[in-house]
């Protein structure tokens with residue numbers, strides 16, 4: 001039953017474009033080559049997900065084309081795709097005013113959060129603009145990692161190779177950037193020096209390996225992959241050795257992020273009937289659900305001090321950025337715009353959050369203070385920019 005409700009609220013309702021990483025949406029590309037590739041991949045993953053959910057086994061057949069799957073791009077470009085706008089709640093169960101599905105303290109907190117959305121005031125003092133942000137831009141016709149200052153200045157492409165690059169993630173010491181590319185038929189994880197040199201491939205397995213996330217000590221990388229039949233969370237050493245699966249659930253498990261103290265990994269999963277944020281130990285044990293809304297809650301990112309988790313949800317009608325305490329309490333909305341806001345990522349000092357939005361007609365990188373104030377656009381190219389990642393130094 002839950003499944004049916006879910007189907008009715010699937011993000012497919014959304015705008016259609018595909019997305020990409022750490023949010024897919026970013027990767028959504030307006031009708032172009034990549035779109036075709038991504039679309040193909042999403043369909044493949046969706047097929048697997050449908051098959052799996054239907055048979056309750058670890059099916060690995062990927063040859064069926066399922067009718068409808070979540071936007072989540074999660075799938076391959078793992079990011080949940082855009083969120084839909086306000087049209088996607090035909091089912092009463094989907095109403096944001098509905099009582100949370102779980103009667104716990106967290107649920108109450110969640111409900112409370114829903115009735116007191118924060119309206120970002122733009123009266124705060126301007127942000128201090130230090131640090132650098134890596135991001136993916138399509139400005140030259142392909143998907144390449146660029147780096148800019150946190151005020152949007154000096155936007156620079158890192159390398160001139162012809163390989164597409166997605167979802168950059170800085171190593172904790174800032175010396176390397178892990179990313180994803182598709183050298184052959186599926187996505188693989190690579191790492192390069194922060195200056196764009198020395199690219200090294202870390203995965204070489206059939207299946208889409210995506211969304212790399214470094215452990216705080218730089219020795220491990222968590223990622224998602226559909227290599228075993230559906231999307232699961234894995235970890236490996238930073239050199240690609242010892243690839244180990246952490247989750248084993250027939251629903252999508254996507255976008256891992258390591259807690260700053262190294263003890264937990266946050267991710268989002270549909271295992272509870274709809275997309276929610278979970279945290280688990282780094283060996284995959286003790287998964288705990290943090291969000292309880294019947295809408296999707298995806299793309300977690302841990303604040304540098306470990307006290308909060310930013311995420312994306314459509315619980316209030318369209319895709320917005322939220323923040324909660326890392327135990328799931330005090331879920332608070334930071335953005336309030338009818339357009340799609342997604343992929344929140346914290347600055348190294350915890351004072352700001354970068355995110356993606358199409359609020360100004362394009363698909364660009366924005367920053368705001370951690371309380372939602374001073375929302376500022378950083379990229380203005382006509383072509384889409386996505387996957388922001390704040391440098392640690």
Ligand SMILES: [Ca+2]
Nearest residue numbers: 187205207209
């Ligand atoms: Ca692969």
Ligand SMILES: [Ca+2]
Nearest residue numbers: 231249251253
């Ligand atoms: Ca799974």
Ligand SMILES: [Ca+2]
Nearest residue numbers: 275293295297
């Ligand atoms: Ca949810």
Ligand SMILES: [Ca+2]
Nearest residue numbers: 319337339341
């Ligand atoms: Ca929005």
